[in-house]
Amino acid sequence: MSIQPSNSSHDDSRGTTRAPLRVLLVTENDPLYVRQFFDVFFAELPRDHIELVGVTVSRAFHEPLKKTAQRVLRFYGVIDFARLLPRYLFAKCTGQSISALAAKHGFPLLPAASVNSKEYMDAVTALRPEMIVSVAAPEIFKSPLLKVASIGCLNIHSGRIPEYRGMMPTFWQMLESQPFVTVTVHEMVEKLDSGGTIETLEFPLHKSDSLDRVISGTKQQGARLMIRVLRKIAATRAMPESTPLDMSKARLFKFPQPSDVQKFRSLGHRMI
Numbered sequence: 001m002s003i004q005p006s007n008s009s010h011d012d013s014r015g016t017t018r019a020p021l022r023v024l025l026v027t028e029n030d031p032l033y034v035r036q037f038f039d040v041f042f043a044e045l046p047r048d049h050i051e052l053v054g055v056t057v058s059r060a061f062h063e064p065l066k067k068t069a070q071r072v073l074r075f076y077g078v079i080d081f082a083r084l085l086p087r088y089l090f091a092k093c094t095g096q097s098i099s100a101l102a103a104k105h106g107f108p109l110l111p112a113a114s115v116n117s118k119e120y121m122d123a124v125t126a127l128r129p130e131m132i133v134s135v136a137a138p139e140i141f142k143s144p145l146l147k148v149a150s151i152g153c154l155n156i157h158s159g160r161i162p163e164y165r166g167m168m169p170t171f172w173q174m175l176e177s178q179p180f181v182t183v184t185v186h187e188m189v190e191k192l193d194s195g196g197t198i199e200t201l202e203f204p205l206h207k208s209d210s211l212d213r214v215i216s217g218t219k220q221q222g223a224r225l226m227i228r229v230l231r232k233i234a235a236t237r238a239m240p241e242s243t244p245l246d247m248s249k250a251r252l253f254k255f256p257q258p259s260d261v262q263k264f265r266s267l268g269h270r271m272i
Contacts, residue, residue, distance in 0.1 A: 020051035021234035024129040024149070026115055026137040027098060028060045031091035032084075033215050034136045037156075038098050040223035041135075042105045049234040050227075053127045054110035055102040056120075062138035075256060080271045116142045124148050131233060133226065134188060143190055152239045153188035154198065156226050158218045161186060162250035165193035170215050172253050173205075175264050180204045181214055183222045185229050187242050192252070196242025201225050208268035 027034060045052070060068050073081045091097075099109055110127070112120040116139065124132075125148055132148065134141065134155040146153050159169025160182035173181050180202040187195030203218045232240055256264075261271070 018234075018237075020047065020049055021230060021237075022051050022053050022128060022130045023230065024054045024056070024110070024124060024127060024132045025052060025135060026056045026058070026112075026132065026141075027135040028062075028138045029057050029098065030060050030136065031096050031098070032088060033219055035091070035096065035098050035101065036216050037135055037219040037223045038101055040220050041227065042101060042107065044224065044227060046227070046231060050230050052102075052107045053129055054124070055098070055107050056110045056112050056115065057097070057099045057102075058112060058115065058138050060138060062114075071255065074258060075261065076271050077258070077261065083272050115139050116145055121145060121148065130237070131230065132188075133230070135226075140192055141188055141190075146188055146190065151233060151237065154185055154226070154229065155188045155193070155195070156222050157184045157186065157193055158182075158215070158222065159193075160184060160200070161193050161197065162245045162247055164253065165250060166253035167255045168253065170218060171211060171256055171260075171264065174209060174211065174214065174269055175256075175260060175267070177267065178205065181218055183218050183225060185225055187239065194245060194247065194250075196244050198240050198242050199225060199229050208270075210270045210272065211264075212270075212272045 027038070059065075061071065072084070076084060102109060110120075110123060112123075114120065115137070121144055124145070129149045130151045132141075132145070132153040134153065137155075141153065157164075157169060158181060159165070159173060161184055164172055164182075170181050183201045183203060185198045185200070186193070187198065189195040201221055203214065203221060205214065229240065265271075
């Protein structure tokens with residue numbers, strides 16, 4: 001697909017005309033939860049302020065589908081996996097993918113075998129993005145990719161950092177009986193989930209809650225948080241001031257084990 005620069009523009013606070021902020025999005029192929037972020041993000045994106053110059057959708061966990069299915073089965077257990085599977089199959093059969101949603105809204109797709117490959121780097125450089133935004137991207141961005149965007153790179157993470165770095169932060173916050181899940185927009189650096197915090201929101205948790213409800217809610221509210229941050233950057237053409245992390249509090253979580261899920265359920269929480 002040929003990607004042409006937009007001719008649209010908007011007036012900044014001084015009344016001068018400014019072209020929309022050029023943004024590249026990188027995400028994973030999840031038709032259930034991550035897609036809910038984009039249901040909101042694509043629908044509410046202020047196109048006079050923000051131009052999506054490309055959307056890259058990589059394989060979930062950057063692994064074969066069979067391995068992902070085995071991972072999800074082990075996480076949810078047989079009963080909840082059986083409840084989740086029809087939702088997944090319906091989304092697949094009806095074409096409810098992030099790629100299809102992007103195309104429906106007229107946003108160009110930029111495929112990638114790996115976001116750190118030379119081929120992808122060359123394609124991204126040609127797009128001249130001012131910002132690169134990661135939304136559940138399955139690969140860690142290496143230094144060359146982080147340096148392509150003229151303003152910088154942002155990630156959205158469903159956990160307070162650095163305390164909840166790593167995988168499945170929503171699950172771990174619920175397991176540790178936090179009163180809310182913290183959704184964080186932060187600068188990207190080479191070390192995972194270690195860049196300064198730009199802005200956060202708090203999503204309240206119930207005493208007995210559902211991981212399904214919380215992930216869905218944080219994805220939808222997180223989309224609005226990211227739009228708010230990008231609007232500020234579009235107005236200033238600079239990365240907002242960030243709060244450095246206290247890495248003495250840093251923890252790095254891996255994907256939960258069945259024993260963790262058992263503890264989760266013992267607290268009165270449900271997976272779905």
